[in-house]
Amino acid sequence: MTEQMSTSTRDRLTTATAELMRAQGYSATSVKQITVAARAPMGSLYHHFPEGKPQLAAAALRTSGAAYIQLLPLLMDPYDDLRDAVPAAFDAAAEQIEQTGWINMCPVGTVAGEVADSEPGLREVAAEVIAFWIDEGTDYLTSRGLATVDARELILAILSALEGAFVLSRTLRSAEPLHAAGRAMAARVEAMVAVR
Amino acid sequence: MTEQMSTSTRDRLTTATAELMRAQGYSATSVKQITVAARAPMGSLYHHFPEGKPQLAAAALRTSGAAYIQLLPLLMDPYDDLRDAVPAAFDAAAEQIEQTGWINMCPVGTVAGEVADSEPGLREVAAEVIAFWIDEGTDYLTSRGLATVDARELILAILSALEGAFVLSRTLRSAEPLHAAGRAMAARVEAMVAVR
DNA sequence: GTCTATATGCTGATAGAC
DNA sequence: GTCTATCAGCATATAGAC
Secondary structure, three states, X not given: OOOOOOOOXXXXXXXXXXXXXXXXXXXXXXXXXXXXXXXXXXXXXXXXOOOOHHHHHHHHHHHHHHHHHOHHHHHHOOOOOHHHHHHHHHHHHHHHHHHOOOOOOOOHHHHHHHHOOOOHHHHHHHHHHHHHHHHHHHHHHHHOOOOHHHHHHHHHHHHHHXXXXXXXXXXXXXXXXXXHHHHHHHHHHHHHHHHO | OOOOOOOOHHHHHHHHHHHHHHHHOOOOOOHHHHHHHOOOOHHHHHHHOOOOHHHHHHHHHHHHHHHHHOHHHHHHOOOXXXXXXXXXXXXXXXXXXXXXXXXXXXXXXXXXXXXOOOOHHHHHHHHXXXXXXXXXXXXXXXXXXXXXXXXXXXXXXXXHHHHHHHHHHHHHOOOHHHHHHHHHHHHHHHHHHHOO
């Protein structure tokens, strides 16, 4: 009934890793930092993740990546018209990141950029996560009335613009890039529904 | 007359740093790697950059950032119509990155994502570079016939989409995100010129 | 499964001869 | 301005008691 600490050591490790990588990326995050943040001893880390830091980072990317894409329907469902839903999602992301002190919502983009040419195993995991985003996003946009080819085309542009605008907004400490990116994506939707 | 080695030690250090950060980011790039790649001894690095690695990285970001934005007019000038010029620039970037083995063209985006919440000094330098991109891009798009507000709006969306699509394309090893992002930006241009 | 103590190597940075 | 030798500290990872 109390349930005061239901999280397992393993879960605390993956969560702490995701949180730290969200702010610092992969290379700058040390296993020492992770064990302190997760209140777990070194030995537990290598018990649960025998291959060490890369394996732990992979688990963290998979978990947070799966959670991240669920925001898409959550933010867009309230709007009947896709032309309103898409920019609204960008505006919500802008508000969120501004209120949380410009920390990224998800570590996948940052880590992907870091490891794309240096850590082959992690790059593959990031690619799996992004491919999952594309598939889920395509399904969702199809359910919102787009043809499958249009849905895939649009989700690719949305994910690109969102990830890039996050980098610009975090760096500039300004929501302007996220809002501009959202309006651009609204124009893309408009062009798609206009051709019908 | 021979001039066989015109590059100074200082230039070789900044160039090597930019190249390494392009592929690995900031944290994963060690000063040892840099001195080997630049064929410069440790002492020279700390002679030219007394504040060490962060100062060297800052110089590398400024230099490569200034060179990077010059690609914009270079790629877009050949097209009379902005509606053709914008997607053509994305397609050219896609071809370039595919041919060079999916290595980033510029270290600024990757490094910015890494250091936005952890290295305040470097984050500020990255912000300066991106602000310069926005100003230069606004000027260029104004010279191509857009109103100033539209020009700024568009360059913010283009830079966001380009940086994000680079991350996706490098990670997925596919040019698809860059092409989709380019077509989305073409729709944004179309919407702007249509209102005239 | 948990935890401490420790090994080994690499990190950024410095001292000081040339 | 160049270069070598070296520092102290932190990195990842492991051994082995509990």
